Amino acid sequence: MAEVLFSRPKSLLDIPMHYCPGCHHGIIHRLVAEVLDELNVRERTIGIAPVGCSVLAYEYFNCDMMEAAHGRAPAVATGVKRVLPESVVFTYQGDGDLAAIGCAEIIHAAVRGEKITTIFVNNAIYGMTGGQMAPTSLESQVTTTSPYGRKLSESGMPIRMSEMISTIDGAAYITRVAVNNPANMAKAKSSIKTAFQLQMSGAGFSMVEVLSTCPTNWGMTPLEAVKWLEQNMIPYYPLGVFKTPEGVAKV
Amino acid sequence: MAEKILMKGNEAIGEAAIVAGCRHYFGYPITPQTELTEYMARRMPQVNGVFLQAESEIAAINMVYGAAGAGARAMTSSSSPGISLKQEGISYIAGAELPCVIVNIQRGGPGLGSIQPAQSDYFQATKGGGHGDYHCIVLAPNSVQELVDVTVESFDLADRYRNPVLILGDGALGQMMEPVEFRASVATVVEKPWAAVGMKNRNQPNIINSLHLKADEQEQHNHKLQARYAAITASETRCEELYTDDAELTLVAYGITSRIARTAVEKARGEGMKVGLFRPISLWPFPSDQLFSTASRTKAFLTIEMSAGQMIEDVKLAIRCSKPVYFYGRYGGMIPSPREIYHEIVKIFDGKGGR
Ligand SMILES: Cc1ncc(C[n+]2csc(CCOP(=O)(O)OP(=O)(O)O)c2C)c(N)n1
Ligand code: SF4
Numbered sequence: 001m002a003e004v005l006f007s008r009p010k011s012l013l014d015i016p017m018h019y020c021p022g023c024h025h026g027i028i029h030r031l032v033a034e035v036l037d038e039l040n041v042r043e044r045t046i047g048i049a050p051v052g053c054s055v056l057a058y059e060y061f062n063c064d065m066m067e068a069a070h071g072r073a074p075a076v077a078t079g080v081k082r083v084l085p086e087s088v089v090f091t092y093q094g095d096g097d098l099a100a101i102g103c104a105e106i107i108h109a110a111v112r113g114e115k116i117t118t119i120f121v122n123n124a125i126y127g128m129t130g131g132q133m134a135p136t137s138l139e140s141q142v143t144t145t146s147p148y149g150r151k152l153s154e155s156g157m158p159i160r161m162s163e164m165i166s167t168i169d170g171a172a173y174i175t176r177v178a179v180n181n182p183a184n185m186a187k188a189k190s191s192i193k194t195a196f197q198l199q200m201s202g203a204g205f206s207m208v209e210v211l212s213t214c215p216t217n218w219g220m221t222p223l224e225a226v227k228w229l230e231q232n233m234i235p236y237y238p239l240g241v242f243k244t245p246e247g248v249a250k251v
Numbered sequence: 252m253a254e255k256i257l258m259k260g261n262e263a264i265g266e267a268a269i270v271a272g273c274r275h276y277f278g279y280p281i282t283p284q285t286e287l288t289e290y291m292a293r294r295m296p297q298v299n300g301v302f303l304q305a306e307s308e309i310a311a312i313n314m315v316y317g318a319a320g321a322g323a324r325a326m327t328s329s330s331s332p333g334i335s336l337k338q339e340g341i342s343y344i345a346g347a348e349l350p351c352v353i354v355n356i357q358r359g360g361p362g363l364g365s366i367q368p369a370q371s372d373y374f375q376a377t378k379g380g381g382h383g384d385y386h387c388i389v390l391a392p393n394s395v396q397e398l399v400d401v402t403v404e405s406f407d408l409a410d411r412y413r414n415p416v417l418i419l420g421d422g423a424l425g426q427m428m429e430p431v432e433f434r435a436s437v438a439t440v441v442e443k444p445w446a447a448v449g450m451k452n453r454n455q456p457n458i459i460n461s462l463h464l465k466a467d468e469q470e471q472h473n474h475k476l477q478a479r480y481a482a483i484t485a486s487e488t489r490c491e492e493l494y495t496d497d498a499e500l501t502l503v504a505y506g507i508t509s510r511i512a513r514t515a516v517e518k519a520r521g522e523g524m525k526v527g528l529f530r531p532i533s534l535w536p537f538p539s540d541q542l543f544s545t546a547s548r549t550k551a552f553l554t555i556e557m558s559a560g561q562m563i564e565d566v567k568l569a570i571r572c573s574k575p576v577y578f579y580g581r582y583g584g585m586i587p588s589p590r591e592i593y594h595e596i597v598k599i600f601d602g603k604g605g606r
Pocket of ligand 2: 020024123127213215216217
């Protein structure tokens with residue numbers, strides 16, 4: 001008998017995704033789903049979908065889901081978790097969603113030490129609306145609303161959310177990962193798993209920032225996009241763990 | 252019968268919500284409703300409930316969205332500028348068909364306005380307020396006792412129709428103290444098989460959502476909502492009538508204004524003027540049929556509002572412009588006196604009324 005080495009996680013529905021070729025949203029969905037499977041929490045998980053390219057995340061995850069208004073997922077997740085403290089609650093948010101319109105909601109969810117997990121997909125651009133500047137867009141990055149390149153004198157510096165949120169006491173676990181190669185994917189998955197485990201142990205707020213590509217709006221092939229991420233994003237957004245409760249490595 | 256206790260309007264709403272089984276309150280302070288937020292902060296822990304002071308009204312209403320989506324009876328409250336911020340969430344809640352209760356203890360506006368009582372959020376409350384084709388059920392009590400009764404009922408209505416219910420009060424009602432009676436706990440337990448609580452043994456995920464990317468599917472969803480609004484309109488209009496049987500002039504007023512108007516009506520009656528009072532209690536659905544039927548008996552209407560004239564549009568629509576409608580309003584936080592209203596009545600009887 002042949003052994004099955006690779007199959008669709010139970011927490012992901014068997015539906016073709018709408019993401020562009022080479023987009024990392026699909027990989028990140030899969031990693032989250034694998035973690036839900038491995039922790040065996042799918043049946044008590046409620047996911048909160050954002051506004052952005054992953055707006056349809058509720059069509060893909062095989063668990064109860066809510067669709068939130070642009071940026072408000074952390075507040076919605078707070079409401080859910082306060083009603084169902086035994087449940088596992090995660091938000092999945094892009095950088096426009098989390099770092100621009102939803103900046104207050106994510107900061108205060110962290111301040112409260114809300115026992116939720118946030119998957120923060122940072123692709124340095126607004127994907128869904130066609131490639132406008134995000135708070136995370138890099139200096140000189142050309143977008144449809146920074147056609148001459150992002151100027152720091154006008155738009156300020158790109159915001160480093162993980163660094164910022166890691167200064168908040170209620171944040172238990174803040175880490176930045178990427179899914180640009182198999183080794184980093186494995187690290188990303190293990191971070192996502194730790195984040196969920198810490199939520200379940202009641203440690204506080206956990207967030208995994210995942211650097212991600214948007215080949216379509218960056219105007220690149222998927223391979224060029226991965227290279228751009230490695231050469232431009234990782235230097236400005238260094239990978240690593242920014243905040244960890246004591247003994248997190250052993251969780 | 253339970254004993255009567257003296258209570259402030261804002262606090263009475265809080266206790267009534269607890270009686271109705273609400274155990275999740277999310278709010279943000281703003282005058283003149285803050286006593287309700289403070290009351291919930293005191294009481295919720297005593298009943299094993301959740302009180303959370305959100306970072307903004309936007310967050311508070313979205314916490315309500317999450318809590319309601321997870322099957323709880325949830326409530327938030329605010330006053331005019333705060334309700335404006337909540338409109339985004341209210342539109343989403345209406346779109347996602349979630350039951351919840353929202354309290355607006357109005358103050359003068361626009362903008363930061365005054366902190367005194369007003370009724371100038373009528374349009375916002377009854378015509379949508381947020382984006383899209385939707386309605387909240389809007390109830391406007393006129394006493395502290397009625398605040399209690401309406402609040403308890405609101406949770407049932409919200410669950411029955413899976414629709415947000417807005418309690419529209421004003422600073423005077425929120426701040427005044429009156430004796431009230433709480434009937435024994437009447438919390439109705441409602442099954443919510445649609446709630447997102449974790450799949451447990453279900454085969455299909457439950458999804459709380461207001462997104463329908465395809466226009467025809469969005470239209471279908473709007474059809475469904477419109478059918479619900481029609482059902483609500485058919486069975487949930489509420490009003491009170493006083494001396495309308497033989498009234499030559501019928502005053503129309505709601506909330507605190509209806510009580511002031513009533514004093515003026517009694518005085519005018521005492522002097523032989525045939526005046527009546529029609530009080531809408533549900534502002535949406537507006538009691539149009541009931542008001543229309545008074546139109547056949549009366550010669551004219553006088554709408555009294557603490558606004559520059561908002562409900563008057565519904566009054567004219569309801570009576571299909573079949574009779575003259577006069578208007579008297581104070582606004583910005585000013586409360587009309589019974590004397591002012593009495594003078595308006597006399598003016599109309601003398602043929603000098605303003606429209
Ligand atoms: C209140 C509101 N403002 C603006 C929009 C339009 N909008 C939809 S997605 C989006 C940007 C999302 O970007 P991001 O969060 O980075 O996600 P991505 O699409 O890149 O995955 C915007 C501005 C909206 N839906 N709601
Ligand atoms: S537009 Fe960008 S973020 Fe959106 S699906 Fe396509 S590649 Fe992904």
